[in-house]
Amino acid sequence: MNLILSLLLATTTLVHQQDAEQQTAKPRQGTYAITNVRIETVSGGTIDNGTIVIKADRITAVGTDVVVPEGAHVIDGTGLRVYPGMIDSGTRLGLTEIGAVQETNDSSELGDVTPQMQALSAINPNIPQIPVTRVSGVTTVIAEPSGGLLPGTAALINLxxxxxxxxxxxxxxxxxxxxxxxxxxxxxxxxxxPDDFDPDKKYREAVEKLDEIWDRAELYDRIDAAYAENPNLSTHPEYVPEMAAILPVLRGEMILMVKVNARKEIEAAIEWVQERNIKRVIFSGVSEGWRVADKLAEAGIDCLVGPIFSTPTRESDRYDRAYANIGMLADAGVNVAIRTGQSENVRNLPFNAGFAAAYGLGKERALRAVTLGPAEMFGIADDYGSIEVGKKANLMLTNGDPFEPATQVLGVFIDGFNIPIDSRHIRLYEEFLHRDEGRVQPVQVQPAVN
Amino acid sequence: MIFKRLSLFSGLVMTLGLFSASLSSAQSNVVNDVLIRGATVLTITNGTLQNTDVLVQDGVITAIGTDLRAPGGIKTIDADGQYLMPGIVDAHSHIALSSVNEGSSPVTSEVTMEDVVNPYHIGIYRALAGGVTTSHLMHGSANVIGGQNETIKLRWGMINPDDLRFKGAPRTIKFALGENPTRNHGRRGSSGSQPGIRPSSRMGVEAVLRDAFSEARNYMREWADYESAKLNHPRQTSPPYNERLEVIADIMRGEILVHCHSYRADEILMLMRVLEDFGVHNITFQHANEGFKVAPELAAFGAGASVFADWWSYKFEVYYSTAYNATILTRNGVVTSINSDSGELNRHLYHEAAKTQRYGDLSDDEALSLITINPAMQLGIADRVGSIEVGKDGDLVLFDKHPLSVYAIAQKTFVDGVQYFDRETDRDDQRLRVDPSAKLDTYMEQETGVHRFVKSEYVTLDILFEQN
Structure with missing residues (x-):
């Protein structure tokens, strides 16, 4: 039996131990202890030969002198490592199933101003892309709508x-x-x-439109506040879903995620969010961030950078700019996280991180950019992004550096659920590797022609 | 025509002395001797050699060993601690082409990518920076029988497209099955609203193939009849010459290798049956996302498969894919390669090959074979490239770490012993001549996935020309 199969079986056994009669391996919460394992906490360094205890959705103990609770499912982590589950800060996962089949694409709605669209409502929890992704150690992703100027609300989801x-x-x-x-x-x-296409004019019009929308939203905010203060004296303001969707951003209750890539647009976006006094803002994409890294750092704007696997934005740029961009931003003092921009191949997040690391970000900052970094940006670092007592049990168990392709992810916990290392891709492998093994009569295969 | 236009431009530019010295010198004053010392040499066909020297003379590998003597004045590179592998062979690429699809007929064997090679395309340099030295420039997948492809070496800086040709490489041709030819011909318009022509189904694809081969066989017979009749009847008139059928006849004569865009298992089996009926045996299935389902049949036919490491679900016919495809094919004895089909992905084919160690358990040599000797076999050039052996071309790439590591960075790339990429001297600004007024903001959305629908429509230096 080859290495991977035995590893796979070893991991499947984790699930089978707890419920041998179950035919279908399914995610299960419980009390788990991963022992003798190297723990990469991200927030507090590395713990060798440590133990992690998971109860329900939380990590309840981390360290070297941890008592394994009675009745816990024990996973021997000798020779293995535990990392926080990886977070992809920009994907279409869950919103699309087959790229070219329109009927399966729900990431984009008609219209330029549709901020009331909710990506979370269109997430399909049962598509095969989700198991395919999470067995790579990616536990949490931003699923984002796209399309017009204000395409809707993105959501952070556990897989x-x-x-x-x-x-x-x-x-x-x-x-x-x-x-x-x-x-x-x-x-x-x-x-x-068209021959008369004028990008400058189109840009000016779009900015004017954005300003007009924002003026209206601010007015809506004032009317709404006035009514809330004096509901008896005022008439009930008309409900405008587009405006109502922008309100939480104006009030600092929601982050504005600005998708912006080219240099002059990044500069314009910095000015715009400052003029508009946007309280919580993150930039996403930022492929030419390296050209204005100092300005982004000075403005103190966090950046969700990627995909790292991109060609340079300009023909004349160094061939490795897209790999190096995030490291240059981090060097300038910008807080960074990594996004793949992917749907079915979000599983390449660790490889995006590996390339970012190689071209200047370094391994430690790259790991942070897919764990604690985004958790801090999204305001959920009390629960996510590192291995600490009291945090959500989002973890991956590996036999090596998680960014290296040859490393196997042997176990994944999400929200405390022990995730079966199973996906359509793995099942097809198991079925077709030795396709005709199950036949009683051996297959007569024609001899090779040449 | 495009050749003429390009060479006119470049001639003009050369005359005006606008080309940078480094590029023009690549042609006039070629240095194609080099000694690379002390590398860990990944030969592919003969294991890994520690602390070994590789000598290239006049573009060809002449010695592999320890403590090799450098002939007088030869350029020597100290590669201590670095990894030397054969130049990567990309069996499916659309870089350096000014057009890709002649989608006007289900059969267009008469057209050839040889006519549309653009030596100025920046994609050549970017591929070199990822260790690629040979690219198979393919016609698109609009037609059941598409155009002929062109195998090139990435001799960046050449002005004449012919200087990029892989001389001696066999001719190859593009076929395509499934959704693309049926959509392009049979189901035009949204949901097939406009009337089309055959094929609109996978049955129709088979019929188009059989018709084309039958017609070509008749054509061969007519010409054979004419040739023999001519001996007794000197005034016998010849049948009309037909380039389209000549090319298909050459396929049946075994002079052209077939590279077929395909995804589903059924259509892969179908093409093997058709080829068997017409005596054609040189076939590599491109993409072949469901190749893993018919791996024993592929192996028995002697067919190759050139696949993606992990692409899937971007269209319906790749929905039931697995990233373990390359591993399953390899384990079943199919000669398998991993290709890019993308100007982004071809910059890190070594990383794509490494994914077979996550999705499967291929050894280092097996994984690296997927991007070296195996694609070379599929292109009929394995006697020249794809491994580090004495007598083979000096196509080499030097990495700072093992190329299957995610942290590896290509440092130097050689084609025929000539160094075309050096990370040390790589420039921040890749423009051949900086024009401060040039508007080069040709930014495009970088989201991965865009390329699936819009392949290889790059504009290159003509942007510069337009500005001046």
Whole structure:
């Protein structure tokens, strides 16, 4: 039996131990102890030969002198390592199933100003992409809508659960603003741009539109506040869903996630969020952040950077700019997290982190950028992002550096659920590796022609 | 025509002396001798050699060993602690092409990518920086029988497209099955609202193939009849010449290798049956996301598979895929490669190969074979490239760490012993000539996934020309 199969079986056994009669391996909470394991806490260094105790959804003990509770399912972690589960800070996971099949795509709604659209409502908890992703150690992702200027609200989700509400992590929602772009798109739907296409004009109009929307939202905010103060004296203000969706951002209750990439647009976006006095703001994408890293650092704006696997934004740029961008931002003092921008291949998050590490970010900061970094940015660091007593049990168990392709992820806990290391990809492997093994009569295969 | 336009431009530029010295010198004053000392040499075909020297003379590997003597004045590189592997061979690429699809007919064997190679495409340099030295420039997948492909070496800085050709590489041709040809021809418009032509189904794809091969067989017979009749009847007139059928005839004569865009197991089996009926045996299935389901049949036919490491679910016919595809194919004896089909992905094919150690248990040599000797076999150039052996071309790439590590960075890339990429001297600004007024803000959305629908529509230095 080859290495991976035996490892897979070893992990499946974890689940079978607790419930041998179960036919289908399914995620299960309980009391677990991972012993003799190297613990990469992220927040408090490395603990060798340590033990982690998990009860229900929480980590209840971490350290070297931990008593394993009676009745706990014990997982011997000798030679293995535990890391916090990885967080992908920008994906379409759950919102799309098959890229080219329109009927399965729900990440984009008609219209330019649709902030009331809720990505969380369209998450499909049961698509095969979710198990495919989580067995890689990615436990939590931002699922974001896209499309117009204000396409809706993104949500942070754990990759376990049967309803979007069960998946919703830390109640995190972010209002998405796709900052206006000043460029001629390379690709127009249905052909080339019209001859009179004027990117400057289009950009000015889009910024004016954004300002107008924001003026109105601020007015709506004042009316709403006035009514709340004096409900008996005022008439009930008209409900405008678009405006109501922006309110939490104006009041500092929700983060505004500004999607912005090119240099001059990043500069314009910095000015805009400062003028508008946006209290909680994060930039996402930021592929040309390295050109204005100092300005981003000075503005104190956190950045969700990626995909790392991108070509440089300009033909003339160094070939490795997209790999190096995040490290240059971090060097300038910007808080960074990594986003893959992916749907079915969010599992490449650790490899995005590995390339970021190699091209300047370094391993330690890269690990932070997929764990505690984003948890802090999203305001959920009390519950997520590191291995500490009292935090959510979102963990991965590996036999090595999680960013190295050859490393196997042997166990995953999300929200305290022991996740079966199982996915459609693994099942197809198990079925087809030796496809005809199950036949009584051996198959007559024609001899090779050459 | 495109050749003429390009060479006119470049001739002009050269005359005006605008080309940087480093690039123009690549042609006139080629240094193709190099001694790389003390590397860990990943030969692919002969294991890993520690602390070994590799000597390249006149573009060819002439010695592999320890303490090799450098012939007088030869450039020597100290590669102590570094890893030397053969240049990566990308069996499916669309870089350096000014057009990709001649989608006007289900059969377009008469067109060839040879006519549309663009030596200025920045994608060549970016691929080199990821250790690629040979790329198989393929026609698109709009047609059942598409155009002929072109195998090139990434000789960045050349001006004449012909200087990029992999001389001696066999001719290859693109076929395509499934959703793309049926959508492009049979089901035009949204949901097939416009009338189309065959094929609109996988049955139709088979029929188009059989018709084309049958027609070509008749054509061969007519010409054979004419050739023999001519001996007795000198005034016999020849049948009309037909380039489209000539090319298909060459496939049946075994002179052209077939590389077929395919996904589903059923269509892979179908093409093998059709090829068997027409005596064609050189076939590599490109993409072959469901190749793992028919791996024993592929192995028995002697067919190759050139796959993605992990792409899936971007369209319906790749929904039932597995990232373990390359491993299953390899374990069943299929000659398998991992390709890029992308100007982003071809920059890290060594990393794509490494994924077979997460999704499967391939050894280092097996994993690296997927991007070296195996694609070389599929392209019919394994006698020249794909491994580090004496007598093979000096196509080499030096990494600072083992190339299957996620932290590895390519340091130097050689094609025919000529160094075309050096990380040490790589420039922040890749423009050949900086024009402060040039507007190069040609930014495009970088979300991965975009390339699935819009492949290789890059504009390159003509941006500069337009600005001036």
């Amino acid at each position: 376990v659960g049967y309803t979007p509400d069960q998946m919703h992590a830390g109640g995190v929602l972010l209002l998405v603003l796709s900052f206006p772009v000043n460029r001629t798109p390379r690709f127009f739907r249905g052909g080339s741009p």
